[in-house]
Amino acid sequence: MTKVYMSRPLPERVQAAAAELFDLTVRPQTSPLSVEEMRTALREYDGVVPTLGDMFSAEIFAAEPSPRCQVLANFGVGYNHIDVDAASAAGVVVSNTPGAVTDATADTAMTLMLMSARRAGEGERLVRAGAWEGWHPTQLLGMHLGGKTVGIVGMGRIGQAIARRCHFGFGMNVAYHSRSPKTLDFPAQRKDSLQSLAASVDVLVIAVPGGDATHHLINAQVLSAMQAHAHLINIARGNVVEEAALIEALSTGQIGGAGLDVYEFEPTVPDALKAMENVVLLPHIGTAALEVREDMGMMSVANLKAFFAGESPPNKV
Numbered sequence: 081m082t083k084v085y086m087s088r089p090l091p092e093r094v095q096a097a098a099a100e101l102f103d104l105t106v107r108p109q110t111s112p113l114s115v116e117e118m119r120t121a122l123r124e125y126d127g128v129v130p131t132l133g134d135m136f137s138a139e140i141f142a143a144e145p146s147p148r149c150q151v152l153a154n155f156g157v158g159y160n161h162i163d164v165d166a167a168s169a170a171g172v173v174v175s176n177t178p179g180a181v182t183d184a185t186a187d188t189a190m191t192l193m194l195m196s197a198r199r200a201g202e203g204e205r206l207v208r209a210g211a212w213e214g215w216h217p218t219q220l221l222g223m224h225l226g227g228k229t230v231g232i233v234g235m236g237r238i239g240q241a242i243a244r245r246c247h248f249g250f251g252m253n254v255a256y257h258s259r260s261p262k263t264l265d266f267p268a269q270r271k272d273s274l275q276s277l278a279a280s281v282d283v284l285v286i287a288v289p290g291g292d293a294t295h296h297l298i299n300a301q302v303l304s305a306m307q308a309h310a311h312l313i314n315i316a317r318g319n320v321v322e323e324a325a326l327i328e329a330l331s332t333g334q335i336g337g338a339g340l341d342v343y344e345f346e347p348t349v350p351d352a353l354k355a356m357e358n359v360v361l362l363p364h365i366g367t368a369a370l371e372v373r374e375d376m377g378m379m380s381v382a383n384l385k386a387f388f389a390g391e392s393p394p395n396k397v
């Protein structure tokens with residue numbers, strides 16, 4: 081029977097579906113795989129279900145050049161933790177879970193946007209500290225989103241879902257920067273550079289994939305182009321934003337605030353960020369809803385099933 085290894089426990093429904101089809105081993109820990117665990121997974125299993133944090137780098141494939149494993153069915157849309165070229169050179173196909181994550185992650189972006197613009201975290205801390213002295217007309221005044229402009233960096237599935245929510249739900253104007261124009265079913269202004277997008281919006285949202293090509297895409301230069309009242313929202317990958325430059329921009333008042341779901345050195349969150357009132361910090365919960373995690377898992381299982389039936393996985397990357 082085909083041997084499959086899951087690097088973390090997934091929702092019960094997903095494990096049950098995988099166990100019906102394969103000889104399934106579920107690793108009980110929730111931490112990223114160690115180098116030794118990744119090598120063993122490649123050596124001893126036909127298929128592996130890894131997830132973010134399991135760093136299947138070129139070095140791992142170099143150490144296991146002829147693996148038994150033929151497919152990495154990643155749990156998650158982002159696969160920047162897998163060196164796809166090295167996997168391919170070792171004969172390993174990689175798949176991911178696009179679409180299943182889109183709406184939930186866009187909702188998380190809206191949560192961050194509203195919390196940051198309307199100072200919700202700051203207000204919650206005030207209440208919890210017992211320091212709230214009652215309503216008054218000029219307390220905790222934030223930025224109203226209606227009529228403001230959101231700038232999307234990465235107008236893909238999640239970027240478009242965020243833009244739709246902003247336009248149809250909140251009456252915001254939408255701008256974006258992309259290498260080529262997009263055909264969209266809502267009005268949006270395309271900016272020809274990241275700098276001009278950053279300079280012209282009230283909220284800048286990052287929704288690009290992670291990886292070498294987008295590492296520190298949002299650096300000191302981009303942050304200094306932003307307006308002093310503007311907010312930065314990152315639901316993509318932590319190292320797309322140069323965290324040290326963000327801390328500087330937030331602490332000097334170069335930008336108004338930030339909402340983050342992801343961090344450059346996850347799960348480490350710098351003390352400087354934790355100490356600031358004008359930043360909202362979430363623990364990478366973009367897709368954290370049971371039905372979403374079930375959909376992602378069922379997609380990984382469907383990719384494995386197709387692969388071992390001799391077909392191309394529907395979500396091969």
Ligand SMILES: NC(=O)c1ccc[n+]([C@@H]2O[C@H](COP(=O)([O-])OP(=O)(O)OC[C@H]3O[C@@H](n4cnc5c(N)ncnc54)[C@H](O)[C@@H]3O)[C@@H](O)[C@H]2O)c1
Binds near residue numbers: 159178239257
């Ligand atoms: N926070 C979370 O829990 C969470 C959840 C899901 C996805 N994500 C992240 O979001 C990413 C995007 O997911 P998606 O499904 O929307 O992917 P996608 O491929 O549909 O969209 C990404 C878009 O970014 C564009 N892009 C790439 N490089 C760019 C650049 N330098 N400048 C401007 N645009 C650029 C691409 O052309 C594409 O349109 C994932 O790769 C993942 O890392 C995070």
Ligand SMILES: O=C(O)[C@H](O)CO
Binds near residue numbers: 132155157159181366
């Ligand atoms: O890439 C993804 O899908 C998320 O970051 C994990 O849910």
